[in-house]
Amino acid sequence: MNRRTLTALGHAAGLLAMTAIGQLVALVMLVAVALTFFVGMVFAFPPAVRLTRATTAAHRRLAARWSGVTIDEPYRPAPAPPRPQRDGWYRDGRNLYKTPRVPAFNRRLSWMVNDPATWRDLAYLMLNPWSGGLIVAIPVLLVAAGIPELLDGDLLGLLPAVVAAATAPAVVPWSVRVHGQIAHGLLAPTEKARLAQRVSHLAKTRIDAVDSQAAELRRIERDLHDGAQARIVAIGMTIGAAEQLVDSDPAAAKALLAKASEASATALRELRQVVRGIHPPVLAERGLGDAVRALALDTPLNAHVTVDLPVRPDAPVESAAYFAVSELLTNVVKHSGATEVWIDISHQGTTLRITVTDDGRGGADPGRGTGLRGIERRLAAFDGVLAINSPVGGPTTAVMELTRALESVVPPIPRWKSAILGLCWGLCWLPLFPQGLVAMVMKLVNAPERSWFLALYMPEPLQWPTIIGMILLGSAMLAGAVALTNQAKRAKVDACA
Amino acid sequence: MRVVIAEDLHLLREGLVALLKAHGFEVVAAVESGPDLLAAMLRERPDVAVVDVRLPPTFTDEGLQAALDARRRIPGLPVLVLSQHVEQLYARELLAGGSGGVGYLLKDRVFNAGQFVDAVRRVAEGGTAMDPEVIAKLLASNARNEPVGRLTPREREVLELMAEGRSNAAIGQRLFLSDSAVGKHTANIFAKLGLAPSDDDNRRVLAVLTFLNGKEAP
Numbered sequence: 254m255n256r257r258t259l260t261a262l263g264h265a266a267g268l269l270a271m272t273a274i275g276q277l278v279a280l281v282m283l284v285a286v287a288l289t290f291f292v293g294m295v296f297a298f299p300p301a302v303r304l305t306r307a308t309t310a311a312h313r314r315l316a317a318r319w320s321g322v323t324i325d326e327p328y329r330p331a332p333a334p335p336r337p338q339r340d341g342w343y344r345d346g347r348n349l350y351k352t353p354r355v356p357a358f359n360r361r362l363s364w365m366v367n368d369p370a371t372w373r374d375l376a377y378l379m380l381n382p383w384s385g386g387l388i389v390a391i392p393v394l395l396v397a398a399g400i401p402e403l404l405d406g407d408l409l410g411l412l413p414a415v416v417a418a419a420t421a422p423a424v425v426p427w428s429v430r431v432h433g434q435i436a437h438g439l440l441a442p443t444e445k446a447r448l449a450q451r452v453s454h455l456a457k458t459r460i461d462a463v464d465s466q467a468a469e470l471r472r473i474e475r476d477l478h479d480g481a482q483a484r485i486v487a488i489g490m491t492i493g494a495a496e497q498l499v500d501s502d503p504a505a506a507k508a509l510l511a512k513a514s515e516a517s518a519t520a521l522r523e524l525r526q527v528v529r530g531i532h533p534p535v536l537a538e539r540g541l542g543d544a545v546r547a548l549a550l551d552t553p554l555n556a557h558v559t560v561d562l563p564v565r566p567d568a569p570v571e572s573a574a575y576f577a578v579s580e581l582l583t584n585v586v587k588h589s590g591a592t593e594v595w596i597d598i599s600h601q602g603t604t605l606r607i608t609v610t611d612d613g614r615g616g617a618d619p620g621r622g623t624g625l626r627g628i629e630r631r632l633a634a635f636d637g638v639l640a641i642n643s644p645v646g647g648p649t650t651a652v653m654e655l656t657r658a659l660e661s662v663v664p665p666i667p668r669w670k671s672a673i674l675g676l677c678w679g680l681c682w683l684p685l686f687p688q689g690l691v692a693m694v695m696k697l698v699n700a701p702e703r704s705w706f707l708a709l710y711m712p713e714p715l716q717w718p719t720i721i722g723m724i725l726l727g728s729a730m731l732a733g734a735v736a737l738t739n740q741a742k743r744a745k746v747d748a749c750a
Numbered sequence: 751m752r753v754v755i756a757e758d759l760h761l762l763r764e765g766l767v768a769l770l771k772a773h774g775f776e777v778v779a780a781v782e783s784g785p786d787l788l789a790a791m792l793r794e795r796p797d798v799a800v801v802d803v804r805l806p807p808t809f810t811d812e813g814l815q816a817a818l819d820a821r822r823r824i825p826g827l828p829v830l831v832l833s834q835h836v837e838q839l840y841a842r843e844l845l846a847g848g849s850g851g852v853g854y855l856l857k858d859r860v861f862n863a864g865q866f867v868d869a870v871r872r873v874a875e876g877g878t879a880m881d882p883e884v885i886a887k888l889l890a891s892n893a894r895n896e897p898v899g900r901l902t903p904r905e906r907e908v909l910e911l912m913a914e915g916r917s918n919a920a921i922g923q924r925l926f927l928s929d930s931a932v933g934k935h936t937a938n939i940f941a942k943l944g945l946a947p948s949d950d951d952n953r954r955v956l957a958v959l960t961f962l963n964g965k966e967a968p
Contacts, residue, residue, distance in 0.1 A: 514861055521858050525835055534835045538804065538811040543839060550838040553891055 261425040262396070264319040265389040268432055271312060272386035278308045279378035286375075295362060302365045309374045309440055316440075320433020327370040327442035330453045332360040370446060377439035385432035392417050392424050462634035465627070469531075476527050484520040488513045536575050540565045544575050545596055552582055554611075555593045562600055566658045570635050574607060574655065577628045577639070581609045581651050584624055589613025589649060605658035608650060615647035628653075666741055674741075677734035685727025693720050751874055754799040755780040756787040756813055757832070758806055766800060766860065773867045784812030791820040791827065798874035802857075803833040803840070814840060821847065830873045832857050836884045838891070842963055845878075850952045853879035853915070869915075877952045878915035878959065885913045888962040897943050898962075905942070908935040913958050917951045 285301030288294040306328070313324040335343050335356040342349045345356035365371050382390075399414020417424075442450065495509035528534065536544040542560035549556030565571065578596065585591050591613030598607050619625040619641050629639050637655035666674070692706040696716060703709040708719035753775045757763040760782075767777050779790040783806045791799055799820070805812040817829040830853035831844060844852045853873040859881065860866050869879035889910065892898045901909060911921045922932045936954070940947045943961055948954045 518858050518861065529835070534804075534833075535837050535839065537809075539839075547837050547839040550842070550891060551887060553893055 255422065258422045258425055261429050262393065262421065264315075264429050265393045265425055265432075268315065268319070268389045268429065269386065269393055271308075271315065272381050272390070275308055275312070275378040275381055275386075278304055279375060282375050282378070296358075299358075299361055299365060302371055305371070305374050305378065309377065312377075312436055313440055316433040316436050320430050320436075322430075322433035322437050324433075324437050324441045325447075327373070327440070327446045329364065329368045329370070329446070329449055332364045335360065369443065373439050373443075377436065380439070381436075385435035388428045388435075389425075389432050392421055392428060396421065458633045458636075461630045465630055473527060473531060476523075476530070480523040481520045481527070484516050484523070488516045488520070491516065532572060533575065536571060541571045541574055542598060544571075545578055545598060548575075548579055548582060549594075549596060552586060552594070554582075554586060554591060556582075556596060557593070558596045558598070560598045562598060562605075562659070564660055566605055566655075570605070570655060570658045573631050573635055573637070574605065574653065574658075577631060577653055578607060578609065580624050580628050584617070585609070585611045585613060585649075588617065589615070589647070591647075591649075600659055603657050603659045605655040607653045610648055610650045613647050613649060614645075615643045615649050616645040617641055617643035617649050617651075670737060674734060674737050677730040677737070681727050681730035681734060683727070684723040685731065689720060689724035689727050692723070696720060751775050751797040751871075752778045752794065753870070754778060754787070754790050754794055754796040755801075756782070756784075756790075756799070756805060756816070757802045758782045758804075759802075762857075762860075769860070769863055770800075770867070770870070773863075775870070783807060784816045787813060788816040788820055791816070792823065795824065795827070798828040798830060798851075798870055800830045800832065800870065803831060811840070814843070818843060821852075825849065826851050826876070828873045828876065829853070830855065830870055830879060832860070836881050836887070838884065838887050841880065841884045841888075845956075845959055845963060848956065848960070850876045850878055850956055854884060855879060855881045856883060872915055875952075878955050880914050880959070882910070882914055885910050885962075888913065888959075892962055900942050901939065905935055905939050908932065909939050909958065912936065912939075912955060913962060915955050 282301045282305050285297045289298040310326075313326070316322045316324050335345070335353045337343055337353070342351065343353050343356045344350075345359055350356055395413050395417035399411055399418070402411045402414065491509050491513040495506040495513065498506040498509065533544055533547075535547045539547075540562075542558075542562055545560070546558050549558050566574070582594065582596075585594055589611050591611035594609065594611045596607070596609050598605070600606065617625070619629070619639070625639070625641065632639055632653060632655065635655050635658065637653060637658070640652045640654075641649065642652075643649035687705070688707055692708045695702070695704075695706060695709060708716050708723065711719050751774075753770055755763060755766050755770070755777060757766060757780075763780055763782065767780050770777055778794045778796055781787050781790050785807075787799075787801060787805065790796075799817065801813045801817045803811050803814045805816075814831060817831060821827050821829060825847070826849050828851035829844070831840070832855055833840070834857055836854065836856055841854050844854055851873055853869055855866075855869060859869070872879050889898065889906070898906075907925060908921055911924055916924070918929060918932045918936065921927070922929050925932075927935075937947060939958075940954075943958075945957050945961060948957065
């Protein structure tokens with residue numbers, strides 16, 4: 254027995270113990286269910302569910318660590334705490350409460366009772382000894398059973414243990430894996446639960462996106478109101494004053510007009526700033542790569558940019574990525590004390606990945622700055638994530654990933670290839686069946702009918718070669734069609750991966 | 751002087767035509783889209799083209815691309831690019847050939863007719879006209895560089911004006927300095943930046959711009 258087998262045996266024994274514990278927990282849960290629904294002792298339910306969930310969470314962790322099967326949490330999001338009405342009371346259905354305790358309990362209870370995952374957890378704990386648990390149990394128990402026999406010296410009784418030990422290298426790791434897969438069946442979120450989680454995630458990010466959008470609009474409104482708009486009003490007034498002075502005091506009118514022209518230049522400059530904050534012109538004109546290059550040119554740092562993008566992402570994604578990079582660069586300039594920065598924009602399938610690395614002093618903490626939180630929020634609207642690795646002493650690396658940011662580019666199938674593909678799929682049956690196999694049967698049974706079978710009209714010595722040639726031609730067409738189709742499918746999968 | 755104008759906003763285009771005509775230019779074509787611009791430049795071979803960066807049909811950097819394309823086909827074709835915003839990136843691309851006859855200005859500069867016409871003339875004669883904002887950005891990103899940091903404030907002012915493409919005489923007028931004083935400042939600047947001195951205004955400006963653009967391309 255090698256080390257791998259021994260580890261697997263240890264894991265199997267561990268899973269067996271977990272199965273036994275699961276049985277006890279299932280018993281507790283059953284008692285709690287009975288108390289809740291038959292006796293009405295509802296307060297017993299939540300602690301039992303918490304215990305069950307802790308146990309299945311341990312099972313999930315072990316499945317990931319030992320069996321290599323990742324199982325996500327299937328539970329619905331916890332209910333929000335109750336909010337008081339305007340009069341300070343808490344409403345729960347048709348009842349009013351002075352404190353939030355009872356409504357909060359009721360919400361939690363109905364959350365637990367109505368979540369199918371609660372009952373699937375219970376079912377898993379009850380069924381486990383008869384499915385996954387049994388599979389890991391057999392080899393372990395057989396080996397264990399051999400030990401007293403060995404002490405007794407009963408050689409015949411040792412036989413099952415010896416067999417178990419001999420097959421262990423193959424069986425035990427397999428049984429641990431299968432245990433994980435079976436656990437996945439009941440512990441993983443159902444399609445419905447997965448969708449429910451996705452919906453709640455989307456709802457949250459949508460609120461974030463709408464909030465930050467609204468804040469942006471307010472900021473733009475303020476900038477325009479206090480800046481360009483006020484200046485243009487002033488310009489109008491100055492020109493009006495100049496108009497009145499132009500006959501009586503041309504020199505003063507001229508001075509006023511010069512002032513108006515100066516103010517209009519300032520207004521334009523402020524408008525440019527505002528536009529830059531909304532959607533930078535280079536981004537609109539050149540796309541993400543060149544816009545980031547332009548950013549890099551404007552920083553006082555030595556910046557190195559590498560871009561590998563086959564297509565332009567959608568405008569909103571591009572904009573989010575641009576502002577994220579801009580914010581990160583600002584942080585680098587402000588806090589890191591770095592002199593060089595490397596920006597790498599690349600893609601992996603449809604995922605857009607941006608890495609910003611600097612040679613500064615490190616120690617950036619995403620939990621502290623609002624800037625980094627802002628980037629996270631901005632990216633979350635597109636299912637993007639930000640990861641920062643910044644040990645004290647540097648260097649700092651920030652990685653942003655936006656999945657499904659890029660349209661997959663599936664190279665179109667060349668026309669000649671699709672023509673061959675169509676021809677092969679459309680006509681392969683013709684030589685293969687009627688002209689090949691059916692003609693062969695007709696030939697074998699020496700049927701007098703010749704129908705439309707080409708081979709049977711041939712002179713005698715050419716009949717068999719024609720039939721075989723037809724079958725070969727048909728098979729080759731079919732094989733070619735299958736091969737080409739698979740090739741196209743693979744190209745598509747590669748492009749989407 | 752024969753001019754081609756490309757600008758998609760009708761009012762501004764007519765304004766430019768009127769302005770340049772009033773200053774003795776002959777406007778041979780006034781177009782409003784990228785492909786038209788390229789065709790007009792190749793057909794007319796103007797003394798100078800005044801081009802808006804953003805043009806139809808794509809409203810991206812159509813005008814800039816057409817200008818760069820035309821300069822590749824007719825080396826040294828003078829082009830003055832106008833834009834609502836200035837980017838070092840575009841300035842770099844325009845200057846990349848190392849030959850003169852390029853300008854890059856904010857559209858606001860049209861307000862000051864005298865200076866604008868002066869810039870058009872300079873570009874047509876093979877000089878350069880860079881917007882003060884471009885130069886400010888260039889200097890800002892060079893601020894940490896050793897040689898630029900050693901310039902005196904006065905020398906910096908001279909450097910800025912020189913980088914915009916102005917001649918010694920124009921710099922002197924602007925800063926109220928005598929020609930010889932400007933000459934002394936430029937000699938000092940060139941010595942501090944380690945550039946070979948040159949009497950030719952245009953070549954000197956290009957040397958300065960190349961130096962300032964020396965920050966490694968990202």
